[in-house]
Amino acid sequence: xxxxxxxxxxxxxxxxxxxxxxCAQDMNHEYMSWYRQDPGMGLRLIHYxxxxxxxxxxEVPNGYNVSRSTxxxxxxxxxxxxxxxxxxxFCASSTQGATxxxxxxxxxxxxx
Amino acid sequence: GQQVMQIPQYQHVQEGEDFTTYxxxxxxxxxxQWYKQRPGGHPVFLIQLVKSGEVKKQKRLTFQFGExxxxxxxxxxxxxxxxxxxxxxxxxxxxxxxxxxxxxxTLQVKP
Numbered sequence: 001x002x003x004x005x006x007x008x009x010x011x012x013x014x015x016x017x018x019x020x021x022x023c024a025q026d027m028n029h030e031y032m033s034w035y036r037q038d039p040g041m042g043l044r045l046i047h048y049x050x051x052x053x054x055x056x057x058x059e060v061p062n063g064y065n066v067s068r069s070t071x072x073x074x075x076x077x078x079x080x081x082x083x084x085x086x087x088x089x090f091c092a093s094s095t096q097g098a099t100x101x102x103x104x105x106x107x108x109x110x111x112x
Numbered sequence: 113g114q115q116v117m118q119i120p121q122y123q124h125v126q127e128g129e130d131f132t133t134y135x136x137x138x139x140x141x142x143x144x145q146w147y148k149q150r151p152g153g154h155p156v157f158l159i160q161l162v163k164s165g166e167v168k169k170q171k172r173l174t175f176q177f178g179e180x181x182x183x184x185x186x187x188x189x190x191x192x193x194x195x196x197x198x199x200x201x202x203x204x205x206x207x208x209x210x211x212x213x214x215x216x217x218t219l220q221v222k223p
Contacts, residue, residue, distance in 0.1 A: 033211065040121065042200060042215035043155065058210060059113070090154060094211075100145065100157035101202075101211060 002026050006091050006104035013081040013111045021076040021107050023091030030096040032074040033058070034066065036087040037106075043090065049074055050096065081111045114139050114205045118214030126222050131188040133217035135201035144177055144184045145211070147200045155200060191221050 007022045025032065033048035035058075045058030049068040063085060065077040074093075078085060088108050092101040115138040125131055135144065143162045147155040159168055161177035161184060168175045174187045184201055198216040205212070 035213070040215065042118070043202075043213035045210055045212060048210060056210075059212070092155075092211075100160060101147075101155075103154040103156070106154050 004091055004093050004102050004104040006089075006107050008107060009105065011107060011109050013078075013109065015081060015083060015111060017081050018077070018079050019081065021078075021089055021091075021109070023074045023076065023104060024072050025074075025091075025093040025102070026072065027093060027102065028071060029093035029102075030071070031101075032068065032091065032093045033101070034064070034074070034076045035090045035092065036060065036085075037090060038087050046076065046089075083111045085109065086111045114203070114210065114212050116201060116203045116212050116214040118201055118217055120217055121215060122218050122220070124220045124222065125191050127193060128190050131191050131195070131219055133186050133199050133201075133219075135184045135186075135203075135214050137182045137203045139205055140181050141203040141205060142181075143204050144181075145202045145204075146175060146184075146186055147202060147213075148197050149200065149216070150197045153197075158199075188219075191219070193221050193223050195219060196221050 004025045030051045034046040035043040044060045047066040049055045088106050090106050091104040094101040118135045145160045146158040149155045165179045166177040172189045176185045198218045200216045202213045
């Protein structure tokens with residue numbers, strides 16, 4: 001059982017570069033979300049999706065794009081990386097009901 | 113928008129002492145969830161509370177959901193070194209599918 005898989009685990013980008021953080025889940029969960037974790041700030045919701053083809057903004061969406069073409073995948077795109085986007089990124093999934101969220105192992109991103 | 117505040121940010125205790133973290137939401141919640149994150153790890157689900165005034169126990173951990181469904185607490189009795197980590201509450205609003213996390217409380221336990 002893979003659960004929620006995030007790739008890559010570590011990434012260093014230069015300011016202005018673009019990249020996509022990958023997230024895949026094999027539990028047939030409808031709900032997927034992206035969070036960033038910064039010291040003292042907890043987990044802040046970036047974008048979320050309640051099903052394929054449906055996405056919505058979270059607390060801190062600026063600078064990030066998402067799409068949900070399949071139930072399994074929910075990639076997070078940084079179009080033009082900035083040092084302020086240096087963070088640890090977590091992808092999570094859950095069933096549509098109010099149930100527990102399963103988290104991936106995280107991606108540690110550094111923008112220089 | 114919905115905000116979830118959690119205090120304290122850090123807590124250092126001697127092994128065997130009790131620990132409590134508090135969570136407050138700016139809006140009424142449909143449920144509240146608690147997660148634990150070990151250093152270097154990812155958040156792991158502990159429990160979910162749904163009913164007003166609900167109290168649940170998991171061994172030495174006691175979770176409460178306020179009567180107004182806007183606050184919650186986690187109490188650990190007689191802490192152990194294995195309790196070290198960051199504890200997060202997360203609230204799901206009544207009219208939104210968003211799961212919003214508090215800032216977390218990092219617990220250090222001295223043996």
